[in-house]
Amino acid sequence: MHTSSKLTKEFTKKWVKGLQICCSSKKNMDVLERKKKIKLCADIALASAKNATTSWSIALISEAKKEGENEILVDNLLGPESPFKQQKTIPLMSACHKRVRSKKILKRSCSVGQRMKKMGPPKSNLAIYIAKTLVKKRTQVLQRLVPGGESMDEFSLIKEALDYILSLRVQVDVMRSLAHAAEVSNQSDPNVFG
Amino acid sequence: MEKDGFFNTPQPWNSLFGMELESQVNEMNCSPEQLPNCFLSRNWDHSMDQSDPFESALSSIVSSPVNSHSGVPIPASENVVLKELIGRLGSICNSGEISNSTNTSCYNTPMNSPPKLNLSIMDHQIPVPIPGSLPIPRNHQLPPAPFPADPGFVERAARFSSFGMNESEFPHMVESGKVSRRVSNKQCFKTTELSIPIPGSDKKFSRELDNSMEESSLSEQIPIGETGNGYKGQNSNSNGRKRKAIPKGKGKETQFSTVSAIDNKTIGELEKEESDAKRSKSGEEGNGMEKEKEKEKIKEEWNRNQNQKQTKEAAKLPEPPKDYIHVRARRGQATDSHSLAERVRREKISERMKFLQDLVPGCNKVTGKAIMLDEIINYVQSLQRQVEFLSMKLATINPRTDMNMEALLSKDTRASMLNTMNHLDAPAQPFYGLVHARPENPLTSMMHHGSNMKSSQTHGFGEASAFWENDLQSVVQMGFQNQGPIFHGIMGTGQMKVEL
Numbered sequence: 001m002h003t004s005s006k007l008t009k010e011f012t013k014k015w016v017k018g019l020q021i022c023c024s025s026k027k028n029m030d031v032l033e034r035k036k037k038i039k040l041c042a043d044i045a046l047a048s049a050k051n052a053t054t055s056w057s058i059a060l061i062s063e064a065k066k067e068g069e070n071e072i073l074v075d076n077l078l079g080p081e082s083p084f085k086q087q088k089t090i091p092l093m094s095a096c097h098k099r100v101r102s103k104k105i106l107k108r109s110c111s112v113g114q115r116m117k118k119m120g121p122p123k124s125n126l127a128i129y130i131a132k133t134l135v136k137k138r139t140q141v142l143q144r145l146v147p148g149g150e151s152m153d154e155f156s157l158i159k160e161a162l163d164y165i166l167s168l169r170v171q172v173d174v175m176r177s178l179a180h181a182a183e184v185s186n187q188s189d190p191n192v193f194g
Numbered sequence: 195m196e197k198d199g200f201f202n203t204p205q206p207w208n209s210l211f212g213m214e215l216e217s218q219v220n221e222m223n224c225s226p227e228q229l230p231n232c233f234l235s236r237n238w239d240h241s242m243d244q245s246d247p248f249e250s251a252l253s254s255i256v257s258s259p260v261n262s263h264s265g266v267p268i269p270a271s272e273n274v275v276l277k278e279l280i281g282r283l284g285s286i287c288n289s290g291e292i293s294n295s296t297n298t299s300c301y302n303t304p305m306n307s308p309p310k311l312n313l314s315i316m317d318h319q320i321p322v323p324i325p326g327s328l329p330i331p332r333n334h335q336l337p338p339a340p341f342p343a344d345p346g347f348v349e350r351a352a353r354f355s356s357f358g359m360n361e362s363e364f365p366h367m368v369e370s371g372k373v374s375r376r377v378s379n380k381q382c383f384k385t386t387e388l389s390i391p392i393p394g395s396d397k398k399f400s401r402e403l404d405n406s407m408e409e410s411s412l413s414e415q416i417p418i419g420e421t422g423n424g425y426k427g428q429n430s431n432s433n434g435r436k437r438k439a440i441p442k443g444k445g446k447e448t449q450f451s452t453v454s455a456i457d458n459k460t461i462g463e464l465e466k467e468e469s470d471a472k473r474s475k476s477g478e479e480g481n482g483m484e485k486e487k488e489k490e491k492i493k494e495e496w497n498r499n500q501n502q503k504q505t506k507e508a509a510k511l512p513e514p515p516k517d518y519i520h521v522r523a524r525r526g527q528a529t530d531s532h533s534l535a536e537r538v539r540r541e542k543i544s545e546r547m548k549f550l551q552d553l554v555p556g557c558n559k560v561t562g563k564a565i566m567l568d569e570i571i572n573y574v575q576s577l578q579r580q581v582e583f584l585s586m587k588l589a590t591i592n593p594r595t596d597m598n599m600e601a602l603l604s605k606d607t608r609a610s611m612l613n614t615m616n617h618l619d620a621p622a623q624p625f626y627g628l629v630h631a632r633p634e635n636p637l638t639s640m641m642h643h644g645s646n647m648k649s650s651q652t653h654g655f656g657e658a659s660a661f662w663e664n665d666l667q668s669v670v671q672m673g674f675q676n677q678g679p680i681f682h683g684i685m686g687t688g689q690m691k692v693e694l
Contacts, residue, residue, distance in 0.1 A: 031586075035585050035586045035590075039581060039582060039585040042581065135567065138564055141567075141571050142570060142571050142574070145578070158543060161574065162546060165577065172580045172584065176580075179584050179587045179588050
């Protein structure tokens, strides 16, 4: 998995960088805060490691930027890429939202008529209807899970989910290995702790 | 012998269909109706009723011999012919029967039998090819020129032969065929049969779900061909047109559908192979549009055929086949570009789903979009939770020393990562379903609560939570009990993030 190893390295580098920035800014942090920071750094690092190739990464970064605190962090992490991302995200998201909204309205208006038709021969169509609703529900859930998923149609959603799963895996592995290493080092050197 | 046999077969068939089809129909109809749960009986009904297309198809192909032999007494020759065909095609059916409903063994049947037929035909240079579509690798044997009648012919022969075989075996075959088909359907993602176990309308539901699922037209045609639209005539017609429409041997898939009618049991395997063929093909997206157009043509023709059917058959048809036809007719009636685009889209989606199957652990057995999506959702959720968990762990383990963390990163993690890189996939996946058996005691309480909350929601995760609970009981709590409520709060927020 060449791509995953590359991704791993990129992610690790950026994460470390982000953590450094984080820690340099504040010294005394609550566990909660720290955890949040760590997670944030990890997420941003992961997203930036993608170099804006996937929409979920763009969405993730744009979400992170919304909070004023994180902007500095994000910008530092991203480096020269950030302006590109900024330019991309705003029109993308607005256009997507508009599209989504109009689509939803259309769908609602159509589905009512369709539902009336569908209830005609109940047996044959009920099953189809049930199946479709099941799939719809699940796609909705997936949309909520994948960052930036609301403004995606089914096909791209699956594609993004694919990518997102891959990168999440990388993230988890890196974090786990780090945690493991930290644990080992702590066990060996308990004085560091506390 | 074989040559003669083959020459003989079209003629008595023609004469059969042309002259005393009805008597045969009645004969044939009796036995299938007696068989229980034989949806093939419907096939028979319809196939028998479809005398006209058969006739037309056959007559168009085998013109002169028919006329000369029209006076042949039907029953005797028919029996002879039947026996010959039974002998030949019975080998398919027999091997199919023996292998029962195991897909792997049944793979042999289409592979073994059709080549024989192919070779026999090819050797004698009779312009009556059996479609090399049976198994995909045999396609190169198929002559590119379109030969319409014989596949339908062969199908019919097969049906008759299979029918002529022990009727006691028939329901067995049929049922196992069903089973194999269902199983193979479930296995082949492309055919995308929803395997939602809603009780009641078993077959019907699955077929209806088939319709609801994104399916390429050919995979639909195959179940239609199975279930039965034993409209062999239509099969032959559509196949004829398919062959005309497909010059380059992309007719692999289409011809598949014809041969799929040959044996009930091999149908499942053929579907699978066809879906494999499709997968291999769908990789080539350049051909995709052409394929789609061809499929579109085929669909249109198919729908026309369906519409041309007598209303009796439509009435006779039970729900399941009608659902296929129902949906497809709708699509056929819609504009071509729409259905084309739809099909392209669906193919793409199924491609992606295939990738996701490889990614998400434990999805190989699962087919059906909803279930796949379910698994994906579970997996994404679990990964996200893992990230949260690990970040919390890192936060607690290194309360002040982020510098240490970096040092660790630089030294240990790289070394360990080199080791773990090889096992990257392994740890990620077991974690998904197994116990996270590390002594992270302060965090286990969190996970306990988290897993308790979540276990009811996601069945896939339920196992993991059960494991965690078991593990938790055995884990010694360290000095983080003071921060219990904090962790509660943390997990609360964390849960709120990922809740459905």
